[in-house]
Each structure stands twice: as structure tokens, then as C-alpha cells.
Amino acid sequence: MLSLASIPHFARNARRFREIAGVLARYGLAEFLAATDPAFLKDLLVSPSGASLATLKREERLRLALTELGGTAIKLGQILSTRADLVGPEVAAELSRLRADTEPDAPEAVERTIREALGAPVEELFEGFDPVPMASASIGQVHRARLPDGTAVVVKVRHAGIEERVRADLDILMGLAELAERGVVELRLYQPLAVAAEMRRTILRELDFVREERNLRHFAANFASEPGVAFPRPYPERCAREVLTMEELVGEPLSRLAGELSPEAAARRTAMAKLAADVFLEMIFRDNFFHADPHPGNLLVLPGDRLGILDCGMVGRIDERTRRAMEDALLAVAEGDAEGLTEQVMRIGRLPPGLDRAALRADIEDFVADYASQELGAFDLGGAMADVAAIVRRHGILLPPVVAHLIKVFVVLEGASRTLSPGFSLIDVIAPYAGKIIARRLSPGALFTRARRSWRDWNALVESFPRDAAEILRRAREGRLDVHLVHRGLDATINRLVYGIVTAALFLGSCQVLASRVPPLVFGISLFGALGCAAAVLLGLRLLRAVKRSGELGPDS
Numbered sequence: 230m231l232s233l234a235s236i237p238h239f240a241r242n243a244r245r246f247r248e249i250a251g252v253l254a255r256y257g258l259a260e261f262l263a264a265t266d267p268a269f270l271k272d273l274l275v276s277p278s279g280a281s282l283a284t285l286k287r288e289e290r291l292r293l294a295l296t297e298l299g300g301t302a303i304k305l306g307q308i309l310s311t312r313a314d315l316v317g318p319e320v321a322a323e324l325s326r327l328r329a330d331t332e333p334d335a336p337e338a339v340e341r342t343i344r345e346a347l348g349a350p351v352e353e354l355f356e357g358f359d360p361v362p363m364a365s366a367s368i369g370q371v372h373r374a375r376l377p378d379g380t381a382v383v384v385k386v387r388h389a390g391i392e393e394r395v396r397a398d399l400d401i402l403m404g405l406a407e408l409a410e411r412g413v414v415e416l417r418l419y420q421p422l423a424v425a426a427e428m429r430r431t432i433l434r435e436l437d438f439v440r441e442e443r444n445l446r447h448f449a450a451n452f453a454s455e456p457g458v459a460f461p462r463p464y465p466e467r468c469a470r471e472v473l474t475m476e477e478l479v480g481e482p483l484s485r486l487a488g489e490l491s492p493e494a495a496a497r498r499t500a501m502a503k504l505a506a507d508v509f510l511e512m513i514f515r516d517n518f519f520h521a522d523p524h525p526g527n528l529l530v531l532p533g534d535r536l537g538i539l540d541c542g543m544v545g546r547i548d549e550r551t552r553r554a555m556e557d558a559l560l561a562v563a564e565g566d567a568e569g570l571t572e573q574v575m576r577i578g579r580l581p582p583g584l585d586r587a588a589l590r591a592d593i594e595d596f597v598a599d600y601a602s603q604e605l606g607a608f609d610l611g612g613a614m615a616d617v618a619a620i621v622r623r624h625g626i627l628l629p630p631v632v633a634h635l636i637k638v639f640v641v642l643e644g645a646s647r648t649l650s651p652g653f654s655l656i657d658v659i660a661p662y663a664g665k666i667i668a669r670r671l672s673p674g675a676l677f678t679r680a681r682r683s684w685r686d687w688n689a690l691v692e693s694f695p696r697d698a699a700e701i702l703r704r705a706r707e708g709r710l711d712v713h714l715v716h717r718g719l720d721a722t723i724n725r726l727v728y729g730i731v732t733a734a735l736f737l738g739s740c741q742v743l744a745s746r747v748p749p750l751v752f753g754i755s756l757f758g759a760l761g762c763a764a765a766v767l768l769g770l771r772l773l774r775a776v777k778r779s780g781e782l783g784p785d786s
Contacts, residue, residue, distance in 0.1 A: 246401050249302075252294050288323035295327060300367035300391065301398035301432065303327050308428050312633045313618035315424065321618075325641075331388070333365035338389045339372070346469035354467060358384070368435060368542075373477065382464065385438060385473040392436055399429045420627065427630050435542045438473035444541040445475065451516045458508050458536045478537040480529035486649060497534060499653060502646040504536050506658040509642055513635065514556075514662050517547040521634045525645050545634045551577065555632070559662070567594040574621065577632055581625035592620050610643045610655050728772050736765035 295306040309316055310324035334342075339360070340351050351358050355374040362370040369387040376382055406425035434440055442463040449460045459478060467474035483505075486498055505528060512519035520527075521543040529537035547555070554577045561569035571593045575586070600613050614636045621628060628636075643655040704710040739761025747755045 245397050249298060249398075249401060252297050286319075286323075288320045291320065292323050292327060295324070300331060300388075301395045303367050304432050304435070305402070305428060308431055310637070312424075312628075312630075313615065313622070313636070315622070315627075315633075317622060318615045318618060331365050331367055333362045333370045334386070334389050336360035339370070339386050342386055342389055342471050343384070346471040347467060355382075355384075369438075374474075376464070376467075381477045381479075382474050383461070383477045384467075385441075385475070387436065387438065387471040395432060395436060399432065403429065431543070431630075437470050438542075439468060439470055441542045442468045442473055442475075444544050447518060448512075448520070448538070448541060451512070451518065452508070455508075456535070457504055458538065459531060460538055460541065478529055478531060478539065480531040480535075480537050482525065483528040483530060483645065483649065484525045486530050495650070498649040501530060501534060501536065502649040502653045503658060504534075506642060506646055506655055508536060508538070509638060510658060510662060513547070513638075514552075514665070517549075517552055519545050519547075519635070519638065521545045521638060523638055523642050523645065525648065528645065545631045545638075547631055547635075551629060551631060555635070559659070562597070562600075565597055567597040570597060574617075574626065578621055578626035578628050584624060584626070589620070589624050589626075592623070596620060610639060610659075614640050725772065725776060728768070732765050732768040732772060735761055735768070739765060 292306065295302040306324045306327045310321050310327065313321040316324070339362075343354065344350050347354060356377050356379065357375040359373040362372050363383070364371050368391060369385050372384045372386065374382050374384045402425050403422070406421040409421040442465060445460050445463045449462065452458050452460070461475035461478055463476075464474045483501065486494070486501060505523075509519065509523060520538060520541060522540060523538075527539045529539065531537045554573050558570055558573035558577070561567075561573060567590065571586075571590045574589070574593065575584075596613075596616055599616075600609075618628075618633075618636060639655070646653045646655055701710065739758045741758075742761060743755050743758030745755070745758075746753070747757060749756050751759075
């Protein structure tokens, strides 16, 4: 049923919604928008490359549809590519191929955006500014420039009007998510409204270049003592929500290094692969703040074989609870402890009602048995991560977005490392962190921090207990002590019971009317009796359908 709350999302953006619906319908992805099966049209439809859509897999059609819808849809697909626990490994792998090469803004529009954002014309802010962009992506485009002191910089400029278009698309996304959560029982388990809200927050953050400027400074501070890695230095006085000015890092793409075949190049590739792995593992296990998009295009080999890292708009932050749970999971894998890994998966994820814990434990035991026997050098980390995502998805467990991003980081990082050095094993680099985790947990500083936190909790409990106990006794003396019992899960049972009684009563009463031949009669059959029996049969079928699908029969069923 269409929710009244979702109507404004569509009414405000009716034209864009029609465009989205048309594209999805053309690619055969919007069965929920039409009552008829569009299969008979598929042979008449072709992709932009001329291929028949009937010959494409569903995930390929999804990628092409998102590409045609443009900026926001592409960014949404890139985020979904990190959520194999939601969309499945096949769809996630296909969406990871999305790239956003969009038409750049005209030079006049770029200059107007810079002037409005920074309060001065381009000529005053820069000694030189190349009007032809180096690249143009879904959110912005990048230009080379020089500061008045001659420093070479790059200027990232947000596309004109992109925020309004993105917000309109996100409004439609929220409306569709609300419809899905209210109207499709099978999707409620995946909480589409909460997932859409998280994606909305992620995309809107990427629109704010001030956040990216802060991320650059944060990364630079974390790696200030490590000369082997560099991040572009931002220039805050020439940064705003729509404009980001930063140092130009001059180097060669990591992918180009993979094409060199000499023995010296092989040694360089192995060293760079290990350096990249070490840097990202330090971000994750040391800093709890990591770059969430480490594809090869964002990694440069700088002079002196230093690693340059670009595009810090998408980042992840790991809270203390999640970090400890992930460390425990890593230790459980290292020790072959299936029981411990099962416990950590249930602690990290959001569990569905009625989770079959025995089946989950059996799947994880099989997973540990499959991978525990592999040699470190031959360990397939990407395959292991894909299997973990498949297990949690099969059991309806929702991972926090930061954990899903981490899985994606590990998979992409391993792929990039093996592109450089086919014999490189990321698990070889990860393995020593198990010892570092134990050493850090047993360090005096960590023990003192945990003791201080426990002392604060116990102190708060001791201080509040006498007051709370006195309040309970006072209410008991005054006869105002209430005990509230909540019977969870009884609403659906009671609704089904009442519904069944009403249906049975209607059926029995209608049969009595039929037997008594109560007029008016049609062909000798009581009209009201026949209508009542038909209505009772329909109501009974609806009850059976609701019980079969969800076990609920509330107002949304």
C-alpha cells in the first residue's frame, strides 16, 4: 500500500521519478512498477553498446541502468558494491566496475563556482588556472593551477547544481525505500529505509569538500612520521564546500608499474605492494580511521618509491567496540576457533528474529575448516571475504556499514597488490597483526584505560543505587509501584486468531443462509449466502497467504 508519507518524495521530483522509472523499466529491473511481465519487450531493447538486454545478466543490466541514470545513481552503485551482505557477491562485483566519467562544466560555470565559493575571482586566487579539466567525475572535476608563489596545485570543483540534483535523487530513493519497507515483507529484514538513510548520509558528506580537506589533514597527521607515504597537502584558505585546493602529487599510477617486466621492476612491485598493504593496515588497526576507496586509480608511485594516496572523500571510522570485535574475529580465524568466530559475527552484526544459531555455527565451522588448512602464501583473502559476506547474507545478518567497507577495502587491496606482484599474499602482512593486537591489549596503557573505564561504570552504579532503591521502596509504600510486562510477538498471533474467528463465523452464517434459501434468490440460490461464502473464502485465502509469507496480519499486511 502506498504510504502517504512517501508521496511528497515523488511529488516534488515527479519528472525525475518518471525518468528513473522509464530507465529501470527499459532494463527490465522494475517489475514492481508494472502489473505485466515485460519479458516480451526485452528482445526489442538494446543497451547503449547495441547488445540485446535479453542476453545480459540481471546484475549487468543493473550496472548499465545506474550508468545511464548518472551521477547520484553511479555513486549509489559504488556504495552498494561495498555491501555484498545486502546485494550478494555477484551484484557487488558487477557494481564495483562502475566508473563516473561525466561531461565537465563549461569554464564559465567553473569560474563562477570558484568565485561564489571563495569570494574572489580565479585571477586573484591563482597565478595560472587550466580551464581544461584533468578529469571529471560524478560530483566534481579537477583542474591544474598554480598559486601566486608558483606552487603547483590541483583544484577540485563541484559541478554546478549537483547538490540540488543529488538531493532530488536521494528524496526519490528514500520514498522507494519507504515503499519497500512497508509493502514488501521479504525486504523488511534488510531494513531498506535505514540502509537508504545511511547511503544518503554518505553521499551528502562526499558533496562537502571541507570534510575531504579535514580528512587529508587527519591522514597527514597520522602518517607524519612515515616518509614512505604522502597525502596531498590542502590549502584551507582556498577551500570551501564547493572547492578543494590541494598539492599536486606527481607520480605514475600504480597500474603502470605492473606493466614493467624487468627483475628490478619486480622487486619494486613487491616492495610497493607491501608498502600499500602496511599503510592501509596501519589505518585500520592503529588509527581506526581508514581510506575506504583504495582502487589503483587512487594510488600513485612517487619519486623515491613513496606511496601517494588520492581522493580521501570516502573514509571509514571504527569505534572501539567494533574494533575489538573485529580483532577477536581475526584472532579466532588465526586460531581456527569456529565457536569464537561465530560469537564475534553475532556481536558485530544485527541479528534477525529467529536466527538459527546452530546453522550459522555449522556454516562458520565449514568456513574455518576450508580456509584454516590453506598455506599463508596461497590464502585466498578475497574468496574468504566473499564467503563471509555470503554466510551473513544467507542468515539475514546485517553488517554495520563500516565493516562492509572494511571487507571491500581488504578485497580491493589484495587485488591491487596481486596486480603488482602475483605472488604477493596480503594475509602474510595481516598475520603479524595478531601478535600486535595481543601486545597492545596487554600493554600497561590499555590495561589502565580499561580499568579506568570500569571504575567509572562501577562508581556511577554505586552512586545511583541507593537513590534508585529508595525510590522503589517509596513507590511500594505509596502503592504506586507498577510492573509493566511487554508480550512481544503476540500481536500477530491475536490478529490471526480474531481474523480466523470472524472468517469462520462469516462462512458458517453464510452456509446457514444458503441452506435456508433466504431471498433474494438467483437461480434458486440465496444471493447473500453465496456472497458471504465467497467473501469468507477470499478472507481465508488472505489469512493463509499472510501466515505463509510473514506470520503477521497487522495493518500493513
